[in-house]
Amino acid sequence: MKTKRAAWTAWAVVVFIGIGGSATAVAGDDNVPRISPPGSHAYGRALTEWLSIYWRWYYSGADPSQGQVGSVKLMPLPIGEYVSGGWTPDDPALLVGEIDVTLCPGTSFVLPLVAWIGERYEGYPAVPDDGAIADANLLHGVSPTLTIDGRLVVSDANEAAFYVGETHFDPIVVYPQPSPYGSVAAVFFQGTGIVSPPLPVGTHVLHLYEPYIIRDGDYLPGVSWGFVYDNTWNVTVTPHCGR
Secondary structure, three states, rough: OOHHHHHHOOOOOOOEEOOOOOOOOOOOOOOOOOOOOOOOOHHOOHHHHHHHHHHHHOOOOOOOOHEEEEEEEEOOOOOOOEEEEOOOOEOOOEEEEEEEEOOOOOOOOOOOOOOEEEEEEEOOOOOOOOOOOOOHHHHHEEEEEEEOOOOOEOOOOOOOOOOHEEEEEEEEEEOOOOOOOOEEEEEEEEEEEEOOOOOOOEEEEEEEEEEEEOOOOOOOOOOOOEEEEEEEEEEEEEEOOOO
């Protein structure tokens, strides 16, 4: 069941932050990081392409040695620790995670925030692949608050600008081993995310607080879930990288 894997499949917001002055700011004033819209080609690729690259890497095992494309880092995801809650829309589970990341100067990064991953299962085709969630239902069910060094980057006000609808992997992403609930491959993704320009040398904090609430009928009749991600990335950009 999808509800059993919700704690680790509901990730994907890739924010595309423009290079220099070439991108149009989507959110905020001059104190807010500039984020280019999905129609742009940040670092040579569109949002859909970056998300496809990210999720293929992630579901292929997230090998750290393969976690960079040119000067663009595929950011690792914290392992959320269950704190409280019943995994339902009215009593969502709270998952708190934190991770330390070191970057070289000049490194941009892809950071997923929320996604729905359509999977294939043991027994296919008799056991059908997952279906997509209606775009409006997914966006309605997700309420991201992403900050970089305390500055608001993504919220309900602009999340739709970074949304990518159902996008199929070609070829599908076969898992290194089946999941505990019997899935064997990722077939498609849909969701939102960011790509950030390089951060200055020093220490930075990225924080994501994101409820993910799908009510009965938003995906399938009789299926619902609720959880909240509270994740922190402690990022150090060091001039001594590689030494």
